Amino acid sequence: MFAVYAAAVDPADPLSCLGVGELPRPSTPDEWVTVRVRAASLNHHDLWALKGVALKAEQVPMILGTDAAGVTDDGREVIIHAVLGDPAAGRGDETLDPKRSLFSEIYPGTIAEFVRVPAGNLLDKPAELSWEEAACLPTAWLTAYRMLATKSGLQKGDTVLVQGAAGGVATALIMLGKALGFTVWATSRDEAKREWALSIGADQAFETGARLPYPVDAVMETVGEATWDHSMKSLRPGGRIVISGATSGAMPPAQLRRLFFLQLEVVGSTMGTIGEFRDLVDLLMRTGVRPVIDRVLPMQQAAEAFSIMNEGSVHGKLVLTLG
Numbered sequence: 001m002f003a004v005y006a007a008a009v010d011p012a013d014p015l016s017c018l019g020v021g022e023l024p025r026p027s028t029p030d031e032w033v034t035v036r037v038r039a040a041s042l043n044h045h046d047l048w049a050l051k052g053v054a055l056k057a058e059q060v061p062m063i064l065g066t067d068a069a070g071v072t073d074d075g076r077e078v079i080i081h082a083v084l085g086d087p088a089a090g091r092g093d094e095t096l097d098p099k100r101s102l103f104s105e106i107y108p109g110t111i112a113e114f115v116r117v118p119a120g121n122l123l124d125k126p127a128e129l130s131w132e133e134a135a136c137l138p139t140a141w142l143t144a145y146r147m148l149a150t151k152s153g154l155q156k157g158d159t160v161l162v163q164g165a166a167g168g169v170a171t172a173l174i175m176l177g178k179a180l181g182f183t184v185w186a187t188s189r190d191e192a193k194r195e196w197a198l199s200i201g202a203d204q205a206f207e208t209g210a211r212l213p214y215p216v217d218a219v220m221e222t223v224g225e226a227t228w229d230h231s232m233k234s235l236r237p238g239g240r241i242v243i244s245g246a247t248s249g250a251m252p253p254a255q256l257r258r259l260f261f262l263q264l265e266v267v268g269s270t271m272g273t274i275g276e277f278r279d280l281v282d283l284l285m286r287t288g289v290r291p292v293i294d295r296v297l298p299m300q301q302a303a304e305a306f307s308i309m310n311e312g313s314v315h316g317k318l319v320l321t322l323g
Contacts, residue, residue, distance in 0.1 A: 001022065001023060001024075001025050001112060001113040001114055002021070002022060002023075002112065002113040002299065002300075002322070003019075003020075003021070003022075003023045003063045003108075003111065003112035003113065004018070004019070004020050004063070004064055004065065004111040004112065004299060004302040004320070005018075005019045005020075005023060005060075005061045005062060005063045005064055005109075005111075005112075006018070006019065006049050006050050006055055006060045006061060006062045006064055007019035007060060007061050008057070008060055009049070009050060009051065009052030009055055009056070009057050009060060010050070010051070010052065011051045011052055011053075014047055014050035014051045014310070015050070015303070015306055015307060015310060017050045017060075018050060018302065018303055018306055019061060020299075020300065020302050020303060023061060023063065023112075025114070026063065026108045028107060028108065028116040029116075029118075031118075031119075032116040032117055032118055032119070033072055033073075033116065033117055033118070033119050033122065034072065034073055034114055034115075034116050035068070035070040035071065035072055035078060035080065035114065035115050035116070035117060035122070036070050036071050036072075036073075036113070036114055037068045037069075037070040037110060037111075037112060037113060037114065037115055037322055038068075038069055038070045038071065038131040038135075038321065038322065039068065039069050039070075039131040039132045039134070039135035039296075039319055039320065039321045039322075040065050040067055040068040040069075040110045040111045040112075040135050040299070040319070040320050040321075040322075041067045041068075041132075041135045041136045041139075041140075041317045041318065041319045041320070042065075042111075042305055042306065042309050042317070042318040042319075042320070043066055043067065043139045043140060043168065044167075044168075044247075044309070045066055045102065045104070045139065046064045046065060046066075046104070046109075046111075046306070046309075047306070047309060047310060049062065049064055049104055049105075050064075050306075054102075054104070054105060055104070055105065062104055062108065062109065063104060063108040063109040063110075063111060063112050063115075064104050064109045064111050065103060065104055065109035065110035065111030065112070065115075066082040066102045066103045066104060066109060066110060066138060066139050067080070067082060067110060067135055067136065067137070067138040067139050068080050068110035068111070068115060068135055068138075069125055069129075069131050069134035069135045070115070070131075072122070076122070076124070077124065077125040077127075078122040078123060078124060078125055079122075079123045079124075079125050079129075079134045079135075079137060079138065079277075079281070080103070080110060080115065080117055080121055080122065080123075080138060081120075081121040081122070081123060081138060081274050081277050082102050082103055082110075082121075082138040082139055082142075082271065083095055083100060083101075083102060083121075083271050083272070083273075083274075084100060084101050084102065084103065084106070084107060084118070084121070085097035085099070085100030085101070086099070086100075087273070093273055094273055094274070095270055095271050095272065095273060102139075102271070103115070103117075111299065111302065111320060113322060120274065121274070123274070123277060123278060123281065126281065126285055128285060129281075129284070129290075131321065132293055132296055132319045132321065133290050133291050133293070135319055136168075136291035136293065136317040136319065137277070137280065137281070137291065138277070139168075139271065140167075140168035140169045140171075140172050140317065141168075141172040141176070141280060141291060142271060142272040142276065142277050142280055143169050143172070143244050143269070143270070143271055143272065144169050144172035144173040144176050144220075145172070145176055145272060145276060145279070145280040145283070146269050146271065146272035146273075146276050147173065147220055147242045147244055147269045148160070148173065148176055148177055148180055148182070148220070148242075149176075149180060149276070149279065150269075150272075150276060151242045151267050151269045152218045152220070152240060152242050152267075153217075153218065153240050153265075154180075154182055154217055154218050156180070156181035156182070157181065157182070157183070158182055158183070158217040158218070159182065159183040159184075159185065159214075159216045159217050160173075160177050160182045160183070160184055160185070160216060160217065160218045160219070160220060161185045161186070161187065161212070161216045161218070161219045161220070161231070161234055162174055162177070162184060162185065162186040162187070162197075162202070162219075162220045163186075163187050163208075163219060163220065163221050163222065163223045163227040163230070163231060164186075164187065164188060164222055164223045164227070164247075165186040165187065165188035165190075165193040165194060165196060165197035165202070165205060166188065166190075166193040166196055166197070166314070166315050167222065167247075167314075168314075168316070168317055169222050169244065169245065170186070170197075170220075170222060171200060171291075171292055171315070171316055171317075172291070173220045174186055174197055174200055174201055174202050175200055175201055175289050175292070176280075176283070176289070177201075177220075178201040178202075178289075179283060179287045179289045180283075183203050184201065184202050184203055185202065185203060185204045185205070185206065185212065185216065186202040186204075186205045186206075187205070187206050187207065187208045187209075187210070187227070187230070188205065188207070188208060189207065189208045194206070194207070196315055200292060208226070208227060208230065209227075209229075209230045212234055215234060215235055215236035215237075215239065216234050216235060216236065216239065217235075217236060217239055217240075218235075218239055218240045218241070218242060219231040219234055219235060219239070219240075219241045219242070220242055220244075221241050221242065221243040221244070221245070221246075222243070222244055222245035222246075222247060223245070223246070223247055223248050224243075224245065224246030224247060224248045224249050224250055224252065225246065225248045225249030225250070225251065225252040226248035226249070227248070228252035228253075229252065229253070229255070232255050232258055232259075232264070233258075235262070235264055237262045237263060237264075238262070238263050238264070238265075239262075239264055239265070240264070240265040240266070240267060241264070241265070241266045241267065242267050242268075242269050243266065243267070243268055243269065244268070244269045244270060291316065291317055292315065292316030292317065293316050293317050293318075293319055294308075294314045294315050294316040294317060294318055295308075295318060295319075296319045296320075296321055297318070297319070297320055297321070298320070298321060298322070299320040299321065299322045301320075302320055305318045305320060
């Protein structure tokens with residue numbers, strides 16, 4: 001079958017490891033369901049796989065991709081939940097299963113003609129969502145939803161700061177934050193990205209590290225070391241940082257005195273549950289909010305899409321389609 005896959009791993013030259021073409025259908029559990037993929041979206045997780053961070057050399061070739069929407073053999077139009085985990089092992093939360101994984105880590109990923117998934121990982125795709133929009137949701141948008149709706153402790157009218165303004169999760173955080181009734185501020189070193197944040201709904205946008213008009217109730221962090229000091233200093237007493245990534249580095253000074261004296265909270269967040277995914281889709285249906293798509297390319301042009309993502313010039317999501 002046609003697939004986009006990691007043919008090797010190389011931290012120095014990940015794009016050289018990308019394979020696009022025919023692969024034998026990989027083995028999966030017999031009871032899993034086959035989905036014919038209509039659209040799949042890219043995430044930085046796919047680049048991390050090619051770099052050998054999310055994938056080991058002995059696991060290749062491995063079909064890439066965590067996100068997709070498609071049609072089952074019986075004609076059901078579905079969105080695929082990317083988390084492979086046992087809720088019972090995570091005390092009701094599959095993201096807390098110690099053995100949980102994402103597609104393309106242990107089992108084949110979603111950027112292919114077909115993907116096989118557990119039946120419990122399928123959500124009905126609303127007719128109001130296009131294939132491309134649906135394919136954007138399972139990783140970046142679900143991650144953002146869990147951060148805001150489950151982990152942040154925010155109430156309507158509260159102010160949230162989104163560090164970084166143009167990535168997939170940051171874009172979703174800004175748009176979902178407004179949909180959930182929060183005042184949303186965003187930061188970026190780049191003026192064009194600050195303008196982008198305002199164009200998709202941010203109430204204000206500031207240069208990274210800038211002094212804010214007043215302390216915020218929560219900060220959404222995906223950047224890490226480069227913004228950590230600003231995140232800590234931007235919180236009101238009792239405020240909370242929710243962190244789901246550390247793209248600029250994972251070892252900033254902890255600032256323990258500030259943490260305990262102001263009774264701040266730091267909360268980790270990864271992906272989301274199938275229940276949170278349903279709630280996210282319901283929110284989109286109620287509010288009319290839709291993922292921002294940078295561009296859509298045929299799956300055969302995956303190398304171009306990966307190159308664009310690697311350059312970091314994306315606003316919104318990159319989507320690959322297969323007719």
